[in-house]
Every structure is written in structure tokens, then in C-alpha cells.
Amino acid sequence: MDKHSGAPRIARGLLPRAAVLAAALASCCLPALARDDNDLNGCSEARGFGHLATGDSRVRTNVQRALKVANRDIPVMLLGETGTGKEAFAKAVHDCSSRHKQPFVALNCAAIPESLIESELFGYRDGAFTGARAKGARGKIVQSDQGTLFLDEIGDMPLVLQSRLLRVLAEGEVQPLGAEQPIPVKLHIICATHQNLPTLVEEGRFREDLYYRLNGAVFILPPLREREDIGEVIDRVLAEEIHAMGREGLRLAPETREALMRHGWPGNIRQLRHAMRYACAICDSNLLHTAHFPPDLFFGPRLAGPRPLREDIPAPASPPPVALLPDSNLPPLKEKDLRLRERMLETLRRNQWQVTVSAQELGMSRATFYRKLSRLNIVPPNRRDF
Template sequence: MAQKTGPESPHGIVATMPAGIPFELIVSSMSNAVVVVDQEGTIVYVNPAYTRIMDLAADKVLGRNMRDVTPDARTLKVLKTGKAITWDSFYSEKLGLDLVLSANPLMQDGQMIGVVTVFLNSKDLMELYGAYRRAHGLANYYQDLLLREQVRSGGFASLIGNSPALTQVIGMARRVAETDATVLITGENGVGKDVLAQAIRRASNRRDKAFIAVNCAAIPDSLLESELFGFASGAFTGATRGGKVGKFELAEGGTIFLDEVGDMSASMQSKLLRVLQDKEIEKVGGTRVTRVDVRVIAATNRDLEHMVKEGKFREDLFYRLNVFPLHLPPLRERKEDIPVLALHFLAQFCDSYKRQLIMAPEAIELLQRGDWPGNIRQLRNTIERAVILCDSDVLLPEHFANLDCATQAPAQNSEQGSLKGEIRKIERKLYEDALSSSGGNKSLAMKKVGVSRRTFYKRLHELDLL
């Protein structure tokens, strides 16, 4: 039943209590101690919390004067001065306790008829404060974890692998990310140049600003200039009224990623050079220059140095772009990353297609023997196709029988034995991490690994985890 409110009094809103709920029951249920004295200082009411904190039975204090029970009580000061005390802390010598209290005069017809005091042992308050600090600390901790996970998502953690070649590139990228230096990422198609560019941006001080990606090879040269720099109103027949904002302006304050920059024509190269030199753009058909604050990350699968020698790429533009070069090695030069990548893509597609699969070590060995001309993109597509076609719980070499890598000569026995051991370590760690993060709950761990119950327990036994 809702509480009814009556007319206002000098003391605030007068409330009519819901039927069946005595006011004394409410006060007696409070965890804070409550004591009421009359105008003479005689104790006329105490609640259970008072007797607990004071370690005195109610019949030992009721009817007694506060001066005899607690001579240094703040209640007596309010009784003498008529002035309220709000959440004061003090040490009671008689009780040997630190107390925190509020004491307020009880007024009736302009006369003080007593004092009501509410207090608690500061030890209880400190425990409460400690709980608050712990909760607050945990909140900050998990907020920090969430922030770090958000940074990791799409960041350097997206570059999967532990090979020395990849680790070195990531280390250099982390350092340049903190600057505004122009970066040139080189590497074959499919090595993840766009992923590295995104990672650099996410680790930079421009992470909260725009990230505009432009594939220079996908846009006809006749349109690329207006795409990058925009065009003025009436610049050409059919031009949008009012003109168009180009990608550089859209990226203001942020980062622009120029993919396949080696495919630019000579005229576009000269226009891009001006932007890098002067930090200015001029719209197609326009007469006014606009300054831009944009960080440039460029990428190409071409050998720009060789193109410079052949006269196919401007030397001055090359040096403007090549301030901080990063080369992503092809997958065939870091084959130790293939098992990690394969298991990562397997988990990704099992989640997408609601499958529960594991990959046999022999299948991973087969994948690791391939040259992968399409690099990570080709490996990813291969795993996806195998997941779709697999009709069992385990991906076997036969599921990759149509691949070029399937026709490669088998590795030497010594290498094969070592590889099996490495794969076993990776898989064992996967299962151990799943069990650990699930608190030993095998049902939860099984879901995290993404396999059927039969396969899960079979692999636990084979990995000596059961």
C-alpha cells in the first residue's frame, strides 16, 4: 500500500503510515543506533542497534540520564545549545569507540522537548567504506579490462601469430603508432596490411577520430581526384549542387588509409605529393585551398623502389610516404603462425556456422606445408570451406584434399614429429585455458572450445588432462 502524505508542517511533510506498519518497527529495524532523550536528558527510547553498539541492555539505560550513561555524549551538547550536529565523528573515552553521529533537537511549538541522535560505530562505517572502495576498485578494474579489450579488438591483437618476423613488425608499429609520422606498409596481397593500418590507428592519439580507407586501385583515375579531394559546385556537368567533400576532409583530425597507393597515375601522384608537403587540398574545379590535419598511412603490394628506378613512381613522393616503412612478411615466411591462425579461424567459423569441430594434427601439418600465395586471406577462406563441408567432428587432411598444399611432399619424419609436438602443445593450452577460465566446469569449457561432448572428453584423455 502506498504511503499517503498529509499537509506540510514546520518540520516537513506529515506522513500517514500504511496500516499495519508501526513507526517503531521501522526505527527498530535500522542498522544505525537511535537514542531519544527528553528536555532533561533522560533516555526515553533506544533501538536494538543502540544496545548492540553500546553493549548495554535496553532496561539498563531507559529512564536513566544521558549524563550518567555517556557523560561525553554529543546529545548533551545539542540539549544545551539547541544546535544540531550533522555527522560528526569523535572518540568516546567511556566506550572506547570511535563514533559517527547526527544529533538533532526535537522542536514542538517553538520549544525544544528533546534530542534524537543517530549514530554508528566508525568501525562499521569503515567496513562499509572498505566495501565501497573494493566495489569501486573492482568497477574501475573491470572498466579498465573492458577498455583494454576494446583497444585489443581490431588492434594489434588482430595480427595473430608469434613468429619473430611478425613480432618484430608489431613492435615497430606500436612505436610509430604513438606519433603522427606517415607510414608505408608493404606486403603481398592477403597479408593483412589493412589490419595493421587499423591497429596503428587504434593505438594512436587519433583513435577517437575518423578512419577513412580508400582503395586507390579500385577507383578509376578520372574519379580518384574528386574522391580524395572533393569537387566544387558546378565543377563539371552533372556535379552535385553545392559540391562534394573529399576523403581527406572527411578524415580531418583522424587517419586516411591509402591502400594500393602504387597504382596511382603520375598526375595523381603529384597531387598527393602536394597534400603531404603542404597539408593542403584543392577541390576539383575549386579556387580555394583548404588546410587539412590528417595522418596518412599508405599500403602497397608493389616494389615502389623498383618502380622509382623505372620512372613509374615519383621519387619525391616515395620518400614522403616512406617515412616509416613496415613490411608484413608473407605466410610462407612465417609458417609457425599457421597453426595459430588455423585454430583461430576454425573457432571463428564454428561460432558463425554453429558447428563443434576440432582440427586433427595431421590436417594442421598439411596446411603448414602449403605456400599460400593468397596468404592469410587464402588460409581463412580454406578453413571456412572445410568447416562447411566437414561432416564429422574433426577436420582431417581429406577435407583439404583439393588444395595445392595437399599435393606437397610430406615433411621429414623428424620435422613431422616436432610439428606434432608443437601442435599438441597449442591444443593442450587451448583446453587448459578453457578449463581454467571456466573454473574447472567441463560443460562450460566444452562450449568455449566448441566441440561435442564425445570429442571433448576424447581429447582431454589424449592430452592427459583427464
């Protein structure tokens, strides 16, 4: 043991140079990480969660629980609003586990058309369908063998594929499209959604048996506006964007930081990162002011804190007309669908018919929001007179 640094002395010539450097880094850096946060110590914790902000008590509890199940054969379900960092948390669970050297494969079930999800997830053999590659393709399940498969927005997975995924989990094998024999796989599965899966089960849009198969260890990620460490998250995101753009010396004006901390952040950390990236890109000085952020960021009801009562909010002079499809002979909507329709209309009007913002506010993905627009017969107005 070196009496000056406290690091273990390594015999010269016994290890390759790279191994010596790695051992030195481990002995010097990891204790520092442990001293920074006594609740998160040890090599696996630093490797997986060391780069994430964990000052919030709920996040710390999630991390401590995740470390206990990471190396167990327990599926993980991550719940939270869009943009709360579910994929980052899933990657951290993978990195802190014994599978960290194996693949981490992610698939967003809401971002891929239903006609392509099956081939993306299960893969296919050559000639399986028109347009297939000559040599076929390995699906995400096979790619994640021995590692971790992360299925984001699992609530948007089509029912027919849910049954196939259930078989993979139950049998430990996958059969690509056009293949005659299944392929054995061993993987850890992590799913994420912002939707209420029990409600989807009741409505028949999600298989109950798959729900219980995936609902092993459940983690709820808090929205950014509710986090106790929102200031730390803002500082970390700013530091990362400054480093990426080579803008060392750039900092937030005190009033700007206060405004960011009070903001409602319907898009959570993802929205914060995009806003910070924009501000860093256009700022010509070393001090970021609110004027450097996207123009619509600090307006409207998205600011957190005291808000006017609903009756105090002035209504539009003439709300935009919402037409029904001209030739729609649709059956009457159920009461719950009517309530959802009214909520969607109200949110769209308030956000000037911006679909992305409205979907985030209601906790839906864009794909789900568009499907509900069609199913509930909501047609945008041709003029924006609100």
C-alpha cells in the same frame, strides 16, 4: 582495492554504470592480456594489436616499433605480399594511437578505375563534372581529417594524382574538384604496397619526392608460409570463422592442420580465410578434413617444403601458343621487359592461365597484371591444351 579479485574498488554512485563496467573490464582483462604476452602489454597495445597473432618474431618486432611511432608525425609504409594483413596492421596502428576515436579511412588505389580515383580521394563540389552529385562529395582525405588515411596499393596510383597527394602532405590542405578554396586537413597517412617502389621510381612510374615523403617508418610483413606462428594464425582464423557461422565444436583433423601448415599460401592470410570459410560452410560433421577445402588448394607447386628441381618438373606435351596481336607494330621490348614477359608466360602456363593465382604468385595486383599483359602483348590461347 578488492582483496579477492585484485581489481580497484570503485565508489558507488560516482560513475555512471557504463563507466563502472568499462573500468572493471579494463582492470580485469588487460592484465590477463599482458600476462599472455609479456612483450605486448599496456592498454594501447591491447586495444590495437590484441586481436592479431603476434607469435612470429618479425611480427612482434613490427608491433613494438609501431607502438613507438603511432603517435608521432611519421608516415608509415607497409610492405609485403598480397594478403599478408597490411590493412589489418594499419588499422591496429590507428587503434593503438591517440587517434583511435577518429576516422580510419581506407582506399585501394588498384581497385578503382583511374578516372574515379581523383574524385574518390579529393572529393568534388556540385557541378564539378557531368554526373556529379548535386551536393558534391567529401573525398577520402577530408573524411580522414584528424584520423588516419590508409592508401593500399599506393604503387598503382596514377602519376598525375601523386603530385596532388604530395601537395596535400606538404601543405596540409586539399582542394576538391571544382572548389575555389582549399580545405585544411590534419591526418596520419599509412600506405601499403607489394611492389618495389624504388624500381618504380627508377622507371619513372612513381614520384621520387613522394616516395621519400611517404617512406617514413617502414614495416615488412612476412608471408604466411614463412611465419613462425602459422599454426596460431590457422587456429585464430578457424576460431573466427567458427564463431561467425555458429559452428562451435568444429575442429581440424590433425592431418588437415599439418597440410595447412605446409601449404605455400600464395594469397597468404586472405587465401587462408576464404579457404577456411568454404570448409566450415560445407562440412557436415565436426571434423574438418582436406576434402572439405577448395579442390585445388592442395595440388601443384603451391605446397611448401621440399619441391622438385626445375628440371625434374615434366614440361607440357605441347605448350600453348602465345600469339602476338595481329596488327601490332609495337617497338621491340627492352631486355628487362622480355624477361618479365617470359616470367609471366611461364607462371600463366603453370597455373593454367588463371590470372588471379598468377598475379599473386608474381606479387602483383590484378589491375597491374592486366596492364602488363596488354603492355607486353600477351594474348591467352583459345584452347587449354596443357
